[in-house]
Amino acid sequence: MNDWFPEILSWPFLAAGSFFYLVGSIGLMRMPDVYTRMHATSVSDTFGAALLLIGMMITAGFSLVTAKLLIILLILLYTGPVATHALARAARYAKVEPVLHKGEEGSSSKL
Amino acid sequence: MFTAAAIAVALAHVFAVYRALKGPTVFDRVLAANTIGTAAILLLAVLGFLTERPEFLDIGITYGLLNLIGTLAVLKFFRYGDLARSAEEEPADT
Numbered sequence: 726m727n728d729w730f731p732e733i734l735s736w737p738f739l740a741a742g743s744f745f746y747l748v749g750s751i752g753l754m755r756m757p758d759v760y761t762r763m764h765a766t767s768v769s770d771t772f773g774a775a776l777l778l779i780g781m782m783i784t785a786g787f788s789l790v791t792a793k794l795l796i797i798l799l800i801l802l803y804t805g806p807v808a809t810h811a812l813a814r815a816a817r818y819a820k821v822e823p824v825l826h827k828g829e830e831g832s833s834s835k836l
Numbered sequence: 837m838f839t840a841a842a843i844a845v846a847l848a849h850v851f852a853v854y855r856a857l858k859g860p861t862v863f864d865r866v867l868a869a870n871t872i873g874t875a876a877i878l879l880l881a882v883l884g885f886l887t888e889r890p891e892f893l894d895i896g897i898t899y900g901l902l903n904l905i906g907t908l909a910v911l912k913f914f915r916y917g918d919l920a921r922s923a924e925e926e927p928a929d930t
Contacts, residue, residue: 739837743844746878750848753855753871759863762855766871769848774878777841781885793893797881797900801874804904808870808911815911816863 731783738780746773757824759816763809770805774798842882848875866910873903 749769756762778798785791849872856868877896884892913919 736837739841743841746848746875747844750851750871750875753868754851759861759867762864762867766867770871770874774874777845777878778881780837780841781881784885790890790893793890793897794881797877797893797896800897800900801877804900805874808904808907811908811911812863812867812870815866815915816861818915819861819863821861821863 731786735780735783738776738783742773742776742778742780744773745769745776749773759821760813760823763813767805767809770809771802774801838882838886842879842886845875845879845882849879862914866907866914869910870903870907873899873906877903 746769749765749767749772752765752768753762756765775798778794778801782791782794785794852868852871852875856865856872859865859868877900880892880896880899884890884896909919
């Protein structure tokens, strides 16, 4: 494989990863309440980040850099859901109400 | 293509800071902080590739671990009011 092939192969992964990352963060901005925002960011944290990291792994080929990228991927895929779960439980204990129908105020908690 | 990824992740930072400033509840802010942490790791990795410096990835790994611990500590604080209590006795109003 001459040198330009990994470069070209990684482009779709990086492009898709950036796209999904932006989609997740736009969702973080526009969603009505905490729970739907969590849903939006988990899209970008897991899928967008995984695509970006895979794109970089392809560029890096078989080397120590790919091993480090793999470790980062595993860390992200492990800590994302843990943090989101803890956040959802804490929000639920603090009685943050989800927005169930249109036009309701963002969230009625007193925090 | 790496510059496009760097721009996308930088934009994610801007949106997360916007949510952190605006978020009505404190949990929006914790969520924004968590997102900023993840975006920082990815920005580190992308910049490491742009500037041909593989050391950035080590920083990204340590920051990934720190980010989880930070988020869990803040959440425990907001759930129990202080960090001292252990998690056995659940609050009565579950």
